[in-house]
Amino acid sequence: METSYQGGVTYDESANNFQRLSQTVASNIKKISQNVSSMSKMVNQLQTPQDSQELRTQLRQIQNYTQKLAKDTSSLLMELMKLPTDQMAHKLERNRLNDEYMATLNAFQATQRSAAQKNKEDVKKVKSQSINIGDPFAMGSNNKELMELGDTNVRKQEQLTMQTERELLELEERERDIRQLENDIMDVNQIFKDLGQMIHDQGVVVDSIESHVEYTTENVEAGRQQLSEAANYKNKLRKKKVFLGLILTIVILIILIIIFKH
Template identity: 70%
Template sequence: MDSSYQGGVAHEEADEFQRLSQTIASNIKKISHNVSSMSKMVNQLQTPQDSQELRKQLRQIQNYTQKMAKDTSSMIMEIMKMKTDKATNRLTRERLSDEYIATLNAFQSTQRIAAQKTKEDVKKVKAQNIGIDAFASGSQKDLVEMGAARKQEQMTLQSERELVELEQRESDIKQLENDIMDVNQIFKELGAMIHDQGTIVDSIESNVEYTSQNIESGVQELRQAANYKNKMRKKKVYLTLIVLIIISIIIIAIFYH
């Protein structure tokens, strides 16, 4: 009954490993696809294709990908902790870990470029607003004389819109910086996990080697025991033959005497 129960547990663990590995592989593909889309969007920033709608889409895909990266990281750590004796499972685990780290690197690189461009935009908007404020600080009389009252109103409205955009972009910068820090934390946790896993693997390999040595030693002892047994058997046969010969000689001597 115990053996059957352990077999059931092993089967469940194998199923869980398979499920996790498939989910991780699927997530890595999704993250990689999202990073590719993000990269195209980031390349459109500060170009004629740049727009609020583009930046909104970029924020949405960035947030979605960030969450998926965190979930995938948890699954990677879970699968790294799972015990497995199959070499194929260990190779699958290492391959998924390598692919995930490479994808995460690409994701973080895209995040950094987006943050840098957004910072540049914020500086540009602030510089423009300073010029507008300086222009608006002139006297109303001068503005009327210049025929710029309407122009001032238009610039003020534009300034308000830009200030709203400025607040949104500053919020985007903070979010990107926080996300970049989160990705850095994921790298640290994965690095520690892979290091510990390497130690575990080394330990497993050492145990396998030790077990192999014990098996080989046991085989040698069995061989020695078998050889010893054969020698004892031969000795018994020889002794029996000698005793029979001696008895035969005694009987013949008595008979002739």
């Protein structure tokens, strides 16, 4: 059996590579979409009674995983777009996956922006409530008065200091989350740019696909008209046969009547 080649790669190998890549990309898009749905629910719970450090940790973990998955999927999709193929079905599948991925990536970035915005609001709120948060021991003249009140007030001061330190740690962690989210959002923007450039480079292919689709549509419409005309012709032929049959029957009856009379 003769094997055809395309750019040094057999059609069978190219088809197998396309199948493998398209299935992986489709699976990744589904995972990203599911993760974005989970992230959206978590973000909606921020700044509510359901908010907790555990929730924020879980949100950060799923965001980091989804970010990596989005980058990997982008690389796979670009590889798929570069894969040579003459099959119209493959070209349409490739563009469908690209559209689905872009839509999913849009939803992911919107969720990232929402999470970053809420973290910024939390940081602003903590800073406004903690006037001397940078110096937990700077209590002014009240500090001396508290020290003079004895061990009870000293313990209160220590508790206040520990609470302030916890607030500082949480504040630093949320600021790190904000910086990470902003960096991730910029990475997603870069993915959009790279894919946009890829689509621009593939513009001729897209135009070709559209022209093929239009040509196929025209052929289908022409075929439908031909079938309709054939059906009409068949009906007319059937009617003509019936009409001729009736005439022949009448003629035979007339002949028989004449014969019987004679």
